[in-house]
Amino acid sequence: MRIEIPREFERIGAVQIYGLQKIYELDAGPETPAFASDKDGLVRCIPSEDIYEIESEMAIVVPVRNERLKLLEGVLVGIPNPCLVIVVSNSPREPVDRFHLEQETIENICRLTGKKVLVVHQKDPVVAKAFAEAGYTDILDDKGLVRNGKAEGMIMGTLLARMMGRKYLGFVDSDNYFPGAVHEYVREYAAGFRLNEGDHTFVRISWHSKPKIVESELYFAKWGRSSIQSNRILNKLLSCYTGFETEIIKTGNAGEHALTLDLAMNLDYATGYAVESYHFVNIFEKFSGILPDTDANNMSNKVKIAQIESRNPHLHQHKGDEHVEHMIAASLSTVYHTKLCPENLRADIDELLVTRGYQSEDATLAPVRVYPALNKLNLDTFTEIMEEIIPMAPGEFISSVKPELKDQAVM
Numbered sequence: 001m002r003i004e005i006p007r008e009f010e011r012i013g014a015v016q017i018y019g020l021q022k023i024y025e026l027d028a029g030p031e032t033p034a035f036a037s038d039k040d041g042l043v044r045c046i047p048s049e050d051i052y053e054i055e056s057e058m059a060i061v062v063p064v065r066n067e068r069l070k071l072l073e074g075v076l077v078g079i080p081n082p083c084l085v086i087v088v089s090n091s092p093r094e095p096v097d098r099f100h101l102e103q104e105t106i107e108n109i110c111r112l113t114g115k116k117v118l119v120v121h122q123k124d125p126v127v128a129k130a131f132a133e134a135g136y137t138d139i140l141d142d143k144g145l146v147r148n149g150k151a152e153g154m155i156m157g158t159l160l161a162r163m164m165g166r167k168y169l170g171f172v173d174s175d176n177y178f179p180g181a182v183h184e185y186v187r188e189y190a191a192g193f194r195l196n197e198g199d200h201t202f203v204r205i206s207w208h209s210k211p212k213i214v215e216s217e218l219y220f221a222k223w224g225r226s227s228i229q230s231n232r233i234l235n236k237l238l239s240c241y242t243g244f245e246t247e248i249i250k251t252g253n254a255g256e257h258a259l260t261l262d263l264a265m266n267l268d269y270a271t272g273y274a275v276e277s278y279h280f281v282n283i284f285e286k287f288s289g290i291l292p293d294t295d296a297n298n299m300s301n302k303v304k305i306a307q308i309e310s311r312n313p314h315l316h317q318h319k320g321d322e323h324v325e326h327m328i329a330a331s332l333s334t335v336y337h338t339k340l341c342p343e344n345l346r347a348d349i350d351e352l353l354v355t356r357g358y359q360s361e362d363a364t365l366a367p368v369r370v371y372p373a374l375n376k377l378n379l380d381t382f383t384e385i386m387e388e389i390i391p392m393a394p395g396e397f398i399s400s401v402k403p404e405l406k407d408q409a410v411m
């Protein structure tokens, strides 16, 4: 892969955020000497071997809720073989057992490719029991099962990746139409880790474009409606502390992102679609040194956030516009409710939400649920219980659903 080195960065305490990096070649071939074609050192070349090496230490978590099987299959096709794939499904099991259909699709791909895929259902009672006994009960609903939500699925995936001993963790949505785009994201995660070695690296993808039909023509939009707002507010939050206006954050809502397992286990998680914006907020809370209760250990560990601009267009399943406003509100809520947010920025957020018709002038934006970092959970207990449903046999297709669970309606 050939990738531009970042042209700028912002620093706040131990956090270093790099500017967007362009890709110049998706595959630069094997053992290419670094800087081979760029004497000025503006572009770095990462040999394919290095990419594969990192992929073999990476788990890719694929959250699924009721997606078309063809899309899920395409996503699996796009994920490079060395990665361990962890599918966390929250698809309904009644009246049609969608989860069973997903498993069949996955099993088929595994048979043909020898892929390593681990599949779990978000409502599996054994998973709920593992969380309960490991002392992580906030994630359970009033029925005692894991709550709905993409972030909740991501948390499960993170723990499974930890259990399986992976060093890097990436996320890819399951409703992507282009296997080639998925393939590109994973290679870019690996490139980001190669360029930013260390235990606290975050790689976030900014889509080059998102195709839409406008007046019967294809139009390649650059920014989603939600990203524009969350990037703007996150940049404002950052500039409140650096004193310089900035546009460095371009990936406030990046569903496609990857991070070292060590960092993933140290971050608090916001629920639902607020999860990605809260990554920035929580990293600022824990690693900027601004809050008085900052753990001194955090300040000795540099957190590097790389932002990479992908080349493939991003085309995913269109699910209607209703949830965009909720997505914006949820993202902004993470900024609004952090102790780091100054009053003038809160007023700015209020004004934006009133103008968009999301809330009335006298209303206050509700906080989103935040789960504590996974390093607070008893991993040994969690693992012990999960081993009931996950045989830890490396190299084999692993499915969590035992026959008796298949007949049990859990949703």
Ligand code: GDD
Binding pocket: 063, 064, 065, 066, 067, 088, 089, 090, 122, 148, 149, 150, 153, 154, 172, 173, 174, 175, 224, 226, 227, 253, 254, 255, 256, 273, 276, 316, 319
């Ligand atoms: N396990 C699980 N549990 N997965 C879920 C759940 C759930 O409750 N809800 C949704 N998913 C899966 C979907 O199947 C999809 O693969 C992925 O999570 C993202 O959900 P979408 O509904 O497709 O979200 P989106 O396309 O509107 O938003 C995406 O892009 C945003 C940036 O523009 C998401 O990745 C957002 O998180 C991201 O901020």
Ligand code: MG
Binding pocket: 173, 175, 316, 317
């Ligand atoms: Mg989607």
